Amino acid sequence: MRVAAVLCPPPLPPVNGRLVDEGPHYQVGSTVQFTCNERHQLVGESSIVCTETGFWSHPPPFCKARCPYPGDPEHGRIAPVKFSYEPGDHLKVTCATGYVVKMEARSPQCRVDGTWSEKVPECRSYRDV
Incomplete structure (x- = not known):
């Protein structure tokens, strides 16, 4: 059998x-x-x-x-720093001394499809703002 x-x-x-x-x-x-x-x-x-x-x-x-780590802007840093981000996570940009983010720049948020809602804001010299 x-x-x-x-x-x-x-x-x-x-x-x-x-x-x-x-x-x-x-x-x-x-x-x-x-x-x-x-x-x-x-x-x-x-x-x-x-x-x-x-x-x-x-x-x-x-x-x-998951959204990928987008990298730091020139003359600045993003927080929090992670390998990847979950939907709903927001990024904050802190600029070096003498540089600032435009007032109207929006904070990037990780979307449910794994893309960022906005580009990482640039840090611009105080002289250029």
Whole structure:
């Protein structure tokens, strides 16, 4: 009598992400890797393994929107400094002595799609304002 091979169900790709290698069948020991689209960060395990129980070793990860570090303006600094920013985060620009941000400049905010609402304001010399 032949025993049927244990298979895991196909994992769903995360929203704003994808499976790196998709196979038609996932037998015990099969590994699936996940990646996220640009401006998104993987939360959870980046790879999962099909176990002998027919279930995956971990739940599939998800992809969360993130804004990249935009860099400091010339003659200034942004705060807070992070590798990446979550939607809703705001940036504050502090200029070096003798420089100032225009009064009408708005504070950049990280949007839900992983982009900044505004460019980082420039620091301008007091003489040019």
